[in-house]
Amino acid sequence: MVRLRVAAVACAVVLVPVVATQVMAADPPEHLGEGVPVANRTATAQVGDVGLSGARVVTTEQADNTLWETSNNGATWTATGGSNDTKPFQLEGTSLLTFQAGTAKVNGLTFPAADEVILGKGGKLVSHRTPNAATAEVYDVATKTKLADFAPPFALSDSTVWKITEPGHLTGKDFTTGTTKTVLVASACTLGPDRVNGRWALLSGCNQVVDVKGPEAPRNLTVAADSQLGNGFTVQETAEQNLLVTDLNGQGLGQRLYGPVRSQPASFRADGSGLAKIVYADPDSRARVITLSWLTADPQQRPDTVAPVLTSASAGDRIRDNTSLSFEWAYTDPQDPNSPATGVDSYDLRIQQRPNRTSPYGAWNQVPSWQGLKTTGASYTAPIGTDTCWQVRARDYAGNVSAWSTSYCSEVDGTAPSLVTLRIGDRVAVTAPVTFRWAYKDDTDVESYDVVYKIAAPGVALGKWIYPPTWQNTKITSITWTPRLGWDECFLVRSRDYLGNLSAWSPQICTVAPQDDRALTSAGSVTRSTSTLAFQGTTSILNTNGAYLTKATEAGARIALVAIHGPGQGRVDVYHANIKIGTVSLAATTTVRKVTYLPITPFRTGAVKIVSTSTAPATIDGIAFLRVNP
Numbered sequence: 001m002v003r004l005r006v007a008a009v010a011c012a013v014v015l016v017p018v019v020a021t022q023v024m025a026a027d028p029p030e031h032l033g034e035g036v037p038v039a040n041r042t043a044t045a046q047v048g049d050v051g052l053s054g055a056r057v058v059t060t061e062q063a064d065n066t067l068w069e070t071s072n073n074g075a076t077w078t079a080t081g082g083s084n085d086t087k088p089f090q091l092e093g094t095s096l097l098t099f100q101a102g103t104a105k106v107n108g109l110t111f112p113a114a115d116e117v118i119l120g121k122g123g124k125l126v127s128h129r130t131p132n133a134a135t136a137e138v139y140d141v142a143t144k145t146k147l148a149d150f151a152p153p154f155a156l157s158d159s160t161v162w163k164i165t166e167p168g169h170l171t172g173k174d175f176t177t178g179t180t181k182t183v184l185v186a187s188a189c190t191l192g193p194d195r196v197n198g199r200w201a202l203l204s205g206c207n208q209v210v211d212v213k214g215p216e217a218p219r220n221l222t223v224a225a226d227s228q229l230g231n232g233f234t235v236q237e238t239a240e241q242n243l244l245v246t247d248l249n250g251q252g253l254g255q256r257l258y259g260p261v262r263s264q265p266a267s268f269r270a271d272g273s274g275l276a277k278i279v280y281a282d283p284d285s286r287a288r289v290i291t292l293s294w295l296t297a298d299p300q301q302r303p304d305t306v307a308p309v310l311t312s313a314s315a316g317d318r319i320r321d322n323t324s325l326s327f328e329w330a331y332t333d334p335q336d337p338n339s340p341a342t343g344v345d346s347y348d349l350r351i352q353q354r355p356n357r358t359s360p361y362g363a364w365n366q367v368p369s370w371q372g373l374k375t376t377g378a379s380y381t382a383p384i385g386t387d388t389c390w391q392v393r394a395r396d397y398a399g400n401v402s403a404w405s406t407s408y409c410s411e412v413d414g415t416a417p418s419l420v421t422l423r424i425g426d427r428v429a430v431t432a433p434v435t436f437r438w439a440y441k442d443d444t445d446v447e448s449y450d451v452v453y454k455i456a457a458p459g460v461a462l463g464k465w466i467y468p469p470t471w472q473n474t475k476i477t478s479i480t481w482t483p484r485l486g487w488d489e490c491f492l493v494r495s496r497d498y499l500g501n502l503s504a505w506s507p508q509i510c511t512v513a514p515q516d517d518r519a520l521t522s523a524g525s526v527t528r529s530t531s532t533l534a535f536q537g538t539t540s541i542l543n544t545n546g547a548y549l550t551k552a553t554e555a556g557a558r559i560a561l562v563a564i565h566g567p568g569q570g571r572v573d574v575y576h577a578n579i580k581i582g583t584v585s586l587a588a589t590t591t592v593r594k595v596t597y598l599p600i601t602p603f604r605t606g607a608v609k610i611v612s613t614s615t616a617p618a619t620i621d622g623i624a625f626l627r628v629n630p
Helices: none
Strands: 004-008 012-018 046-052 056-061 066-070 078-083 090-092 095-100 103-106 107-114 114-120 124-127 136-139 144-148 155-157 160-167 169-174 180-184 200-203 206-212 233-237 243-247 254-257 266-271 276-279 289-290 308-312 324-332 344-354 371-373 378-379 386-396 408-412 418-423 433-443 444-458 480-481 488-497 508-511 521-523 524-530 538-542 547-557 558-565 570-576 579-585 592-597 604-612 618-626
Touching: 046 090, 046 266, 046 276, 046 289, 056 289, 056 488, 078 095, 090 114, 095 114, 124 155, 144 160, 155 524, 233 266, 308 386, 324 344, 324 386, 324 408, 433 444, 433 488, 433 508, 508 618, 521 524, 538 547, 538 604, 547 618, 558 570, 558 579, 570 618, 604 618
Parallel strands: none
Antiparallel strands: 004 012, 004 180, 046 056, 056 066, 066 078, 090 095, 095 103, 103 107, 114 124, 124 136, 136 144, 155 160, 160 169, 169 180, 200 206, 233 243, 243 254, 266 276, 276 289, 308 324, 324 378, 344 371, 344 386, 386 408, 418 433, 433 480, 444 488, 488 508, 521 547, 524 538, 538 618, 547 604, 558 592, 558 618, 570 579, 570 604
């Protein structure tokens, strides 16, 4: 009685009884002839070692051990960039282990070629053992990381290390899932390298083929020491220089012969991708491929009834700064030991769009060229502002179709940048320099700015907008300058993003530097003085009632008076074009310089006059004319 048990790490062991049977091939094996020849690289080329993984055939040249490969039956050959000597190379899955110039190499991992280096079935694991070492190192080929040390003998299959841990116990440790599985076998069984592949373990000592996935009964089979284990079959060379293939899936262990094969040196390999195929060198040192279409199907195979499952999808940034959209996805066809997946065959794609954010989405559009896609990505050029949503579905080779995926949307930025900051300091600039600064934000990124300005000299209105070339389509975010006294200066700015979406001009923002008190003519009792508090360091003190300062032909819509306020200060009336604008009291508890904005008036041009209306002194520092407010 043989029992099989499977256990996850730290979980209880489950026992499933299996009845052993001994079945031998009843009839002499039929000879099915030669395999299909692979076209030679050149007319005179002769292959040395051979390897096969799916459509990929790799060979060495007898002359110089150069490695060559083909994926189209020899129509084109590509040099792999190396050679192989001392030992036959190993091709499993997508991994190629070569022995060149004293070094064994696989996917960036290197070992001394003189050591024992074995690539596991499926090409995911590789073992390395120095001569006479008690243990061998097992590495993950993809990540190049060491996983564990194992005392030989053991076998590598996909991501699992299989080993007879004690008499009668074949245990597998899966380094992807972290689970262990134990199969009860005959106590005399031993396990060598390369002796587990897919469902079957080929054991020595007890001459059994054991189902490591369960619950198939063991098959009794004796094979030569140099035989190879494929996925569901064994292959070995006969004394007549043929290849004997044994079907492990069928209870009858059916056999077939192929050949002849080259005997000295013999070179044949089972397909490293898990397909029912063999590659070998014929007596003329040409590569030939056998397809074992007669093998019994996997005894536990069930129809594939599960649709592919989406594992990842991306439409890139939600808001894009270009019109080129792309969508990528990935599916897997779920695997089950008792219902092997047929694999993903094709994809369908559909989109729905809206022209802007305020519009509803339109109907789904299944573009004909996007149905039955064999690729896992698509691209599309969308108009600015358009929001595009993608959905994808997949079908496997059994015809199972998944549901449409959720939507993955990407919008081409159709919104102009928006103003965040617009500053220029005080409307009346009594300190220098002055900085005009701005900031915008955008759904993607701001690309550049346009800045314009207009100015007014003392006594005149603002001129036209000026467009300095260096301020158009610029990256700068501020402008600093020293203002000229009496000049009013105004600015506008706008921004564009990388798609060319252009904002409106910002609100107008202005600043004016006051005219100093010395720019005004005095009348009556006026003292010209200095002060550390004063703008430009000078003041004019109106000592008596009726004393005044004046200046002809000034223009503006608002006047700002700069004066020294403090204890004992008087008051003044301000006139513009013979019209009284207002009265300003300079009295205060502390002495400070202050800018007082008088009421807004219609824009006018005329003389300005600042008249003392009290016997207390009035200290005038300057005056500013605002052409616009603010």
